[in-house]
Amino acid sequence: MISLAMPNLTGNEKKYLDDCIDTTFVSSIGEYVTKFEGMVAEANGSVGAVAVSSGTTGIHAALTAIGVKYGDLVIIPTFTFIASANAVRHCGADPWLMDISEADWCLDSELVRKEIQERCERRDDGLYHKERNQRVAAIMPVYTLGNIPNMNEFRQVADDYKIPLVADAACAIGATYEGAKFGALADLSILSFNGNKTITCGGGGAVVGCDQELLAHVRHLTTTARVWPDYDFDEVGFNYRMTNIQAAVGVAQMERLDSFIDTKRKVRSYYEEKLGAVAKEKGLGFFPTTDGSSCWFSGIVLPEGEKLDAAKKICTKLKEYGIEARSFWKPVHLQEPYKDCLKSRVDIAESLWQRIITLPCSTNITDDELMKTVTSVLSVMSTVD
Numbered sequence: 001m002i003s004l005a006m007p008n009l010t011g012n013e014k015k016y017l018d019d020c021i022d023t024t025f026v027s028s029i030g031e032y033v034t035k036f037e038g039m040v041a042e043a044n045g046s047v048g049a050v051a052v053s054s055g056t057t058g059i060h061a062a063l064t065a066i067g068v069k070y071g072d073l074v075i076i077p078t079f080t081f082i083a084s085a086n087a088v089r090h091c092g093a094d095p096w097l098m099d100i101s102e103a104d105w106c107l108d109s110e111l112v113r114k115e116i117q118e119r120c121e122r123r124d125d126g127l128y129h130k131e132r133n134q135r136v137a138a139i140m141p142v143y144t145l146g147n148i149p150n151m152n153e154f155r156q157v158a159d160d161y162k163i164p165l166v167a168d169a170a171c172a173i174g175a176t177y178e179g180a181k182f183g184a185l186a187d188l189s190i191l192s193f194n195g196n197k198t199i200t201c202g203g204g205g206a207v208v209g210c211d212q213e214l215l216a217h218v219r220h221l222t223t224t225a226r227v228w229p230d231y232d233f234d235e236v237g238f239n240y241r242m243t244n245i246q247a248a249v250g251v252a253q254m255e256r257l258d259s260f261i262d263t264k265r266k267v268r269s270y271y272e273e274k275l276g277a278v279a280k281e282k283g284l285g286f287f288p289t290t291d292g293s294s295c296w297f298s299g300i301v302l303p304e305g306e307k308l309d310a311a312k313k314i315c316t317k318l319k320e321y322g323i324e325a326r327s328f329w330k331p332v333h334l335q336e337p338y339k340d341c342l343k344s345r346v347d348i349a350e351s352l353w354q355r356i357i358t359l360p361c362s363t364n365i366t367d368d369e370l371m372k373t374v375t376s377v378l379s380v381m382s383t384v385d
């Protein structure tokens, strides 16, 4: 079976892991954690990075640090991995779900502005949703597939309404925006190093940004909010530290970041080139890419109006050919725990998610595997009308 996204561990991973065992630095203190944080900050142009146990815990810590509290609302796209919404709930806040734009599959900045304009008002202690009587505590776009949406506009909206801007950049390491690294675009951005991401630590995450004080607060929160040297704690903290073992894998991975991104982009172009003709004939689309996208995942999109069943059937057939293909994020507003959430327009996400088929895009995928995938897609597509 050709896997969808497999970790690529043929660099220095084993060597650095041995080093952790030999030195007994296996826990949350160690030189790999510090080194990894430096590499991650450098890669996205941040002044610092706080390594954490996962992308999800990173979002929770980041939202807490920028002031999201019990009863608040946080604007997020409904088309995202469930973790974005879960982290909002972990703060005791509620997601305010909004649609994406077709062009980049990211939160629609125009919709966000319009909804805030129409439904919110400024009060002494913040921006409030008038009907809900809940404070809007942050906007959190998601860099879907490594696409960075119109962050200039998001920055403008956030500044106009004086609300923090956080980016769920979990799957976006290596992406750029207007030719520059993305670390300064939002007040805080969160990365994930889960096994299916471009860079993996087995599991892990990082919070990055350009405000030293804010990052220091994130670090404080993620390390139990302890005031050294004794057992004093000055707020409710979390134990969200990354271990030296995870970071050792991460350092080895980061050494190869450029080549990983290069491969991701090549895989994306390869599919578009080799499947271009059948796409035209069958009305298929490809995953959108913004300038500088890190192309985390690649695949095809069935024509408008097709339903999930059609996509699932194609995935099943591809599996018979030994190709792992899958559907993608089901919108948050269709998930059991979020069915009653406040939502604005969600039509694009609702139609789109059912038509997505992800194709193998590991960074160690071989030319033969790519060719076999394309041949298999062509065979399967010739059997459907």
Ligand SMILES: *Cc1c(COP(=O)(O)O)cnc(C)c1O
Binding pocket: 054, 055, 056, 057, 080, 081, 083, 084, 142, 143, 168, 170, 171, 192, 193, 194, 204, 205
């Ligand atoms: C992977 C991912 C997360 C969650 O990261 P974990 O490390 O798995 O907790 C959150 N948001 C998005 C958009 C993701 O792709």
